[in-house]
Amino acid sequence: MIVNPQEFNYRVTIGVLVVVIAVFTAYGLTSYSTLKSDKDFLVQEKRNLHNELSEILNRFDALNSENLILKSQLDSTIYKVGVTSNAIEKLEVKAAFNSKLQKQLTFLKEQKRSLEEREDSLIRVSQKIEEEKQEVIQELTFEKENALREKQALKTKIDKASYISANSFTAKAFKVKNSNEAIQTFKAKDTEQIELSFVIAQNTIAPKGTKYLYVQIIDPDNNVVADKGAISFGDESLIYSHKESVDYSNSALDLHLTIQNDKAFKTGNYYINVFENNRKLGGTQIKLE
Known part of the structure; x- marks a missing residue:
């Protein structure tokens, strides 16, 4: 069989080109797939980080402390969260800048962790202030x-x-x-x-004026x-x-009262009580044979 050298070389060249094209095509497809996967990952990372920062911002807003120092710290931290969130929003996910974007996202994640730690610290401070406030309220x-x-x-x-008083x-x-x-x-x-007979005692702080006294004598029956x-x-009544009535001027007052009875007295003990209005001042007893 006679082989034409020129034709053979041409075929070899075509074969090599086919192999090279196949290799580059496979590499290109692999690279594209890798870049697309990286891009999707970074897009998801960006979205997750933005959502997490939004949650942190909401939690900071909920703290809303009345303490001026703590409120100043909260406002400062909320501002930082907003700045970080805006920075994430402005990041563009491009295949050509995936490496740079990855670094930026890593930095922003570190910022997020720092903000979370600050959030925990502020929450603890807020809780402590609230506990101290409740303690003060309870003490007051x-x-x-x-x-x-x-x-x-x-x-x-x-x-x-x-x-x-009387004695x-x-x-x-x-x-x-x-x-x-x-x-x-x-x-x-x-x-x-x-x-x-009895004595109304001296009392310098008692109101001066007319005092109404009631004597009650109870017989053996x-x-x-x-x-x-x-x-x-009021709801009480007194049988007397x-x-x-005596005019009291804060000085001791000797009283001698006579109680007559139109009926015969019975043998036995008689209990005698003296009241100023419905308040009992004292009393005594007497036995008749």
Whole structure:
């Protein structure tokens, strides 16, 4: 077989070119696929980073502290988040600049981590401030309630101290002669009246003026002697045997009251109580034979 050298060389050259073209085509396809994959990855990274920064920004907005120093730090950090977010938005994903873009995204990720750490720090500070605020509120509430209790206790003491008081209660039974001379007796059948003596004590802070006193004498059958009816004090009522009004001027006052009975006295114990309005001042008792 006769082979033409020129034709053979031509065929070899064509074969080599075919192989070279095939290799470059395969490499080109591989490079394109790689670049497209890298580009898609970077686009997704950019989107994720932007979304994460938006979430951080929302969380910072939610903090909204009343503390001026903390608020200043929050405003500064929010500004940095906005700047970083805008920088991400302006990045262009181009195959020719993938390496540069990758570096920029890496830097911005580091910025994001720094912002997250700052967020955690600010949250802790905000929580601490809120806890301290609540502690102060609780302390102030406790102190206020304690002060109110002390004020009320003091008012109660002052009110009690401003009341008149009485002491030295004594009671005696008397028989009245035709000459109106009263003679002390211990016998029920001879008794016509009871004389009650006591002292209203000195009290410089008690209000001056007329004081209304009520004497109540209870006989052995638990009935009120010389019943003058009942007087009401709000929801309370008092059945009394004698009413006396006295002019009180803060000085000690000796009182001697006579209570007469139009009925015969019975044998037994008689309990005598003295009230200023509906407040009991004291009392005593007497036994008649």
